[in-house]
Amino acid sequence: MALLEIEDLTTDYGPVRAVDDVTLAVEQGSITAVLGANGAGKTTLLRTISGLEQPSAGHVRLDGQELIGVRVEDIVRRGLAHVPEGRGVIAELSTEENLRLGGLWRGADAVALSDIYDLFPLLRERRSQLAASLSGGERQMLSIGRALMARPRVLLLDEPSLGLAPIVTAQIMKLISTLASERGLAVLLVEQNARSALSIAERGVVLNLGRVVAEDAAGALAADEGLRAAYLGF
């Protein structure tokens, strides 16, 4: 059984069906990429999984337990961390305060700050600066580091490469890959940058207008000329 299972999930914004009958699964220690153009429903899919939006139908199961109807703050406590689009760092708080916030509900069981700083040495240098003063790449690292503070089992990442220089994107992708392979996290990676996402993912799902139009091993998706031309843009 996969750690995170999404079954027939449908989410509507009023008359607009943003996510339409999506089924996918993420195994422990693996990365599943969700690809597609703007407006394909990728962000809504993540927001529904983490409880920020209520679906019209379908199921989300973490380790076999239903998450639909569970409140956002309790879904976090089940071990699911969502790193939102635009990074979601709280600009008015310092780097260290942002990090501490991520582990507060865990109390003494939270990851030590020094472990996160070892993973992101840049953040250690910026620990007392306001998050507002960080660069795009640093904010992304802070956002991921903050999610890791609570020892999640599943990580939802929304466009981690958005607005980053290619070299920084490569660093972030390498880190995500390490988190899955070495720490055993199940990662659901939403990306417009299909090429870099497929380079680290085991499996990929392509969304268009809320529906799954392709689902396969990452290598097979990357090799599909028709799919690349129609949806992936590389």
Next chain:
Amino acid sequence: MTRFIDLTLNGISTGAIYAVVALALVLIWRATRIVNFAQGAMLMITTFIASSVISSSGSYWLGFGVALVCGLVLGAVVERVLMRRVEGGPPLNAVIVALGLLILLEAIAGMIWGNTPRSFPPAFSIQGYDIGGTRVLFSPNDTFTVLVVIGVALVLTAVFRGTAIGLKMRAAAFRPEVARMLGVRVGRMLTLGWALAALVGSLAGLLVAPEIFVGPNQFDPILVFGFTAAVLGGLDSFAGAAVGGILLGLALSYVSGYEGSSLVTLAALVILIVVLMIRPGGLFSSTQERRV
């Protein structure tokens, strides 16, 4: 010179009261990003309750304690029942609801306790200290007021800066959705913020009541002065609110002493406008952005 010293001492003690009101406003602002224009009416209710308890039991400190507890409960109820519905909406909605609450509470108070202001006892003697045979305009009760302001500012700063609950409250105020995604129970934090602010507000009511008496509309100017003090301090800083309150108290005391007391409210508004024009972030502002 004696007159100047007297006016200065008087400014410090009245400024300390504005500072407590400012602290309550800053607390709600930091915890929920709302300016609570009903703060004056809320502290009026708790001060009336204190007045009733004191006159029936004869114990000042029992009334004092009851007022603080009532403030805590009133703040939580106001947030749960009223403000919860407008949180996250346009800021003006919250302002209108707060103004509605102000009118409602003043009307209710008038119905229960009548519209004639009644006297209220001070915590300690209001007779000025005797220094070298001269009575100065500063009493043990003023000392108590100033100490309360310093204490409240220090405690609030310590809670917000140094504790986990303070961090959660700030996160919930700045980015409620992100805070929830990190496991913060945002609703509870907002309720707590209102409860604490109303507690501080009721403290302000108890401190100011001996001077202005207790009546449904007696506390309106205090809210204006408290708001001015909070803006002086930048709305975001507890220390700023405390210092802003004292500065305002001094300024108004000099205006009242040298120019006449009828100009006091006007002077407060002039100070408010000048500060907003020259330093909209307040004298102690740490951030550039201002949403109100």
